[in-house]
Amino acid sequence: MADAAVPRREDHVSRRRYERERRAREEAETLLEQKSRELYDANIALTMQASELEKSVERRTAELQRAKTEAERANAAKSDFLAMISHEIRTPLNGVLGMATALSETELAADQREMADTILSSGNALLGLLNDILDLAKIEAQQMEIDEVDFDLAALVGDVVRVYSVQARDRGLTFDARVAPEASGPVRGDPTRLRQVMFNLLSNALKFTERGGVTLEVTRQAGLWHLRVRDTGVGVPPDKQARLFKAFSQTDVSVTRNYGGTGLGLAIARRMCRLMGGDLVFAPAPGGGSDFTASVRLHAAAPGHKRPRPQRDEALGVLQARPWRVLVAEDSETNQKVLRLLLRGLGLRLELVSNGERAVERHCHDPFDIILMDVNMPVMDGMEAAGLIRQAECAHGLPRVPIVALTANAMTHQVADYLRQGIDAHVAKPVRKEDLVSVMAELLSDQAA
Amino acid sequence: MKGMVFTELLDMAERVIGEDGVDEVLDSLDLDSGGAYSAVGNYPCRELMQIVGALSDRTGLAGDDLQRQFGGWMLQRFSRSYPQFFADKTCPLQMLDAIDNEVHVEVRKLYPDAELPRFVTEWLGPEHMRMTYRSERPLMAFCHGLIEACMAHFDARARIEVLAAETGKAAVFDIRLER
CATH class of the missing domain: 1.20.5 (Single alpha-helices involved in coiled-coils or other helix-helix interfaces)
Known part of the structure; x- marks a missing residue:
């Protein structure tokens, strides 16, 4: 179972x-x-x-992000501070340089002349330093602007070469300049910045060269202008080359001690070259010495190329051609004194007022040949005054008077604004006699002819 | 539908009609799965209803009664396999309240694809609850059995009233504990 x-x-x-x-x-x-x-x-x-x-x-x-913002803010504050303090120093320096210039044009004993010259050269050195700091602050704040004006490159290089030939000869060095023929004729760019770059490279080359000499070569390659400066000086040690273009970093403290300078020049020059569409590079020169090449992009000049500024003698000739009636609107007594001294001996008939409103009144009552207008003034500033003068000219069919702005903060973008507001030209403070004379002569040359 | 429901139904059936009886029921049906179920698998609800129908025929027990009995079986099974859900409850209403809020939360962790019924509870007093059952499947009677077994598990007596029921897929249970 x-x-x-x-x-x-x-x-x-x-x-x-x-x-x-x-x-x-x-x-x-x-x-x-x-x-x-x-x-x-x-x-x-x-x-x-x-x-x-x-x-x-x-x-x-x-x-x-916060740290970066803070760092940027701190850096901007530093730049602002540098710009502000430089600007504040420039104003009294204006007085010092103006007075020293005026003083050196008086009858002086030899030792007094030497003293006046020392004041002038020290003051100019200080001014150069302030300008460097302002430039750097502007670059860092990205406010550095590049001008677009017509100029003659060969003439500009020629001016620079003349200055440095003398210095080279004085120091027993050779100075050889080779400029490509196509550099003659008008081009469009920023001659001031270009001159500044060349000045920087050539002063460095001369400063660091004891024997031999310096060569400057200007050529055009692939749409860029190359300005090459070579010297037979001490050169730059390989381990220091990386810091060459860094602001505030001369390769060695001993450089500052032995050669002076702020260590800002090359940093500024490189940034300017880059803003002008090129660059600034270093190469060791064979057999010692340095080899810097600055490149910049320059455009074709605008049609109807403006006549270049009159040369010094020519400019003085224009100002002395007749007793021009010059209205100066400037609130600072020191600056009034400086202008009076700078323009002394040219046979000009100066009239000084201390604000824009007075300038408008005086000019409308009895028109002047040219007006020098400070921008920042009490009661009525220079821009407003210029605007009212232009309106009055239109209303009464008066001829257009040339107005020159005297600008303490010569920032390119502000200058562009001034020019739109009826200003014909500007001269940066501290006012240099050559600049003022040349600008005034340019504006008066049509009437003088 | 989770395989555990099938394996448990067949276990319960085995108690009543024996292994041979279960085999005969499964053999008599045309099932895609062939009647082979794993607790962790998923199978069509249709097969469960087929098996319930065949068991009802064989035992003479009405389908709803069988479901209700199965509900009770499942609660016991849950209390054995998952005692942690019962451990901190002192009253059966708390347990019913926890089905949606605790038990099903855990089930979804293991079986994200599980299609679970809803048990919405509403306290009408400390010992009075209204629970609304809603499902894709006509298992209202199963739910009823589960509630009854839950009372028994906690040694509680309660009056359970079905207030509204439609097609076996939704119902409102009024549950009042009795001392």
């Missing part, structure tokens, strides 16, 4: 085997649930970790 109940092997499994299989299935199910749960937990942990990381990256980024 029991035997008959035993199932055949092929279609039955034993109870023990069935229970084992069933237990195995249930264990597999339990295991799977456990693993799923672990996987879930691991996933949650990873998700949380990822979100924590994300948060800490965000936090860190915000911290860095």
